[in-house]
Amino acid sequence: xxxxxxxxxxxxxxxxxxxxxxxxxxxxxxxxxxxxxxxxxxxxxxxxxxxxxxxxxxxxxxxxxxxxxxxxxxxxxxxxxxxxxxxxxxxxxxxxxxxxxxxxxxxxxxxxxxxxxxxxxxxxxxxxxxxxxxxxxxxxxxxxxxxxxxxxxxxxxxxxxxxxxxxxxxxxxxxxxxxxxxxxxxxxxxxxxxxxxxxxxxxxxxxxxxxxxxxxxxxxxxxxxxxxxxxxxxxxxxxxxxxxxxxxxxxxxxxxxxxxxxxxxxxxxxxxxxxxxxxxxxxxxxxxxxxxxxxxxxxxxxxxxxxxxxxxxxxxxxxxxxxxxxxxxxxxxxxxxxxxxx
Amino acid sequence: xxxxxxxxxxxxxxxxxxxxxxxxxxxxxxxxxxxxxxxxxxxxxxxxxxxxxxxxxxxx
Numbered sequence: 265x266x267x268x269x270x271x272x273x274x275x276x277x278x279x280x281x282x283x284x285x286x287x288x289x290x291x292x293x294x295x296x297x298x299x300x301x302x303x304x305x306x307x308x309x310x311x312x313x314x315x316x317x318x319x320x321x322x323x324x325x326x327x328x329x330x331x332x333x334x335x336x337x338x339x340x341x342x343x344x345x346x347x348x349x350x351x352x353x354x355x356x357x358x359x360x361x362x363x364x365x366x367x368x369x370x371x372x373x374x375x376x377x378x379x380x381x382x383x384x385x386x387x388x389x390x391x392x393x394x395x396x397x398x399x400x401x402x403x404x405x406x407x408x409x410x411x412x413x414x415x416x417x418x419x420x421x422x423x424x425x426x427x428x429x430x431x432x433x434x435x436x437x438x439x440x441x442x443x444x445x446x447x448x449x450x451x452x453x454x455x456x457x458x459x460x461x462x463x464x465x466x467x468x469x470x471x472x473x474x475x476x477x478x479x480x481x482x483x484x485x486x487x488x489x490x491x492x493x494x495x496x497x498x499x500x501x502x503x504x505x506x507x508x509x510x511x512x513x514x515x516x517x518x519x520x521x522x523x524x525x526x527x528x529x530x531x532x533x534x535x536x537x538x539x540x541x542x543x544x545x546x547x548x549x550x551x552x553x554x555x556x557x558x559x560x561x562x563x564x565x566x567x568x569x570x571x572x573x574x575x576x577x578x579x580x581x582x583x584x585x586x587x588x589x590x591x592x593x594x595x596x597x598x599x600x601x602x603x604x605x606x
Numbered sequence: 607x608x609x610x611x612x613x614x615x616x617x618x619x620x621x622x623x624x625x626x627x628x629x630x631x632x633x634x635x636x637x638x639x640x641x642x643x644x645x646x647x648x649x650x651x652x653x654x655x656x657x658x659x660x661x662x663x664x665x666x
Contacts, residue, residue: 275643283644291647309657373646436647458650463660469650473659482653485645497655530639558645565649572652 269542271532272557279561283485288459288468290374291436295456295472298435301442305452308432308479313500316367316430321347321503321605322495323580323596325366326488327354328510329517330583334596336507337362343600347503350495352487353382353441355508356429357414360421365428368499369450370491371441372434372457372483380440381411383448384419387440388412401521422448432494435478457483457490484569486562496575503604504575507596510584511563512544512555524556544585548593553585560585567591576604 323345325336337359340349351359351366359366373379378398381388388411393400399411422429426448433445434457445452458480459468469480481497483490488509495504519525519537528540541554555563563585570577570590579586580596587593599605629637658666 275640278640279644280649282640283646284648286641286644287647312657375646434647457647458653458656459648461650461653462656469656470659473656480656482650482655483647485647485649487646490647493654524643527639527642531636558643561645561649568651572654 268538269540269554271536271539272542272555272560275540275557276560276564279485279557283558283561284459287374287436290376291434291457291459292468292472294374294438295435295476297439298437298442298454299476301446301452302435302454302476302478304446305433305454307477308453308455308481308498311368311432311453311494311498312479316348316499318348318367319346319605320501321345322499322501322505323347323349323599324488324491324495324504324506324509325349325351325355325359326491326506326508327352327358328488328508328581328584329514330510330581331355331358331508334507334580334582336580336596337364339596339600340364343597343605345600345605347605348495348499348501350491350499352491352508353379353431354487356382357418357421360425365425367430368491368494369429369431370434370487370494371431371437371445372487372490374436374438376438376440379438380444381415382418383441383444384415384417384422385440386419386444386447388415398523401525426450432490432498434483434490435472435476454478456480482569484562485565489562489566489569492566492577493569496573502575503578503599505578505580505596505599506586507580509566509579509581509586510553511559511566512553512583512585514583515543515552515554517554522556524558528556546583546585546587548587549583551583553583555585578604 348367350368353371430451432453456472456478462470495501532540543554567588578592578599
């Protein structure tokens, strides 16, 4: 069930084109620049079918707002989860603070300044903070709202643990992210995100492949979906649970704390925000959430990919709007003690 | 604006500003906002992982 969001729903259909317009050129340019770093890592091909010495199960940890409410790390530890843990770079701080070293971290967004913040930005200035309040507003990891302290903490955490972390790094990643990953000694596995169907004439994806010979992966619009794809499409896990994959906001989240607040105001005006945001009722939780066109797009394409996946997908987020056919919406505990993990 | 900002010089090459008369400043503002929406990376329907090109596969 969904309501309002009349304009937001119309925008969902344009998200694929808008995304490609915004990140396509930057991603490919980053791939060109990153060519000089490829030999500092390995090809993702080295992880193909690699169980990482873990069971047939994987848990994806993304950084949605439910992550802290569900106590994912505590449950993984207390139920002695023996599968692979695949985390978004945005969930790295959460994992490390909870004493969990993910088996694989994934990063792909080409943004020049924002993504490196999840790694600790050695060059972060007060001026940067004045120019971009994304992290101080955002609803994912509240610790990042105290930005300088969080940055210092992240620098320290990765300086200490980086050498023990395996990262699947997309060639689209920014110079800052690549340098930071290498500087802290991460074990880098390179791959190309798909930009288009490689079998089409003049395909950007195929052209990248011919230049760097790195595997190309359909990243599904966002890093959380890419983690899920890594878990089954690369590591070959048969049972993949996702956590922190809300693709939405809790009903009591102020609009100001959403990722596209300023854009929403520019498009519809403060008085019409109800038309931009889409309200969705989650029948598994008997609870309302609201979402924006980008998250709604993520949800739709995830459902499309899940229908075609060679794994069983469990959504253990215990929140949010990712439910539908081919998704087992269960509590994390049920997954961890269930048949799949035995 | 031209009534307020005036220079005491003459340009050798006069600047001609081409404006689309059909586009209002509000529409331009919306267009810019739209450009900033979107996801982190592309999505390609019906694709998973491409390990090799079809030709490479054939040669294996």
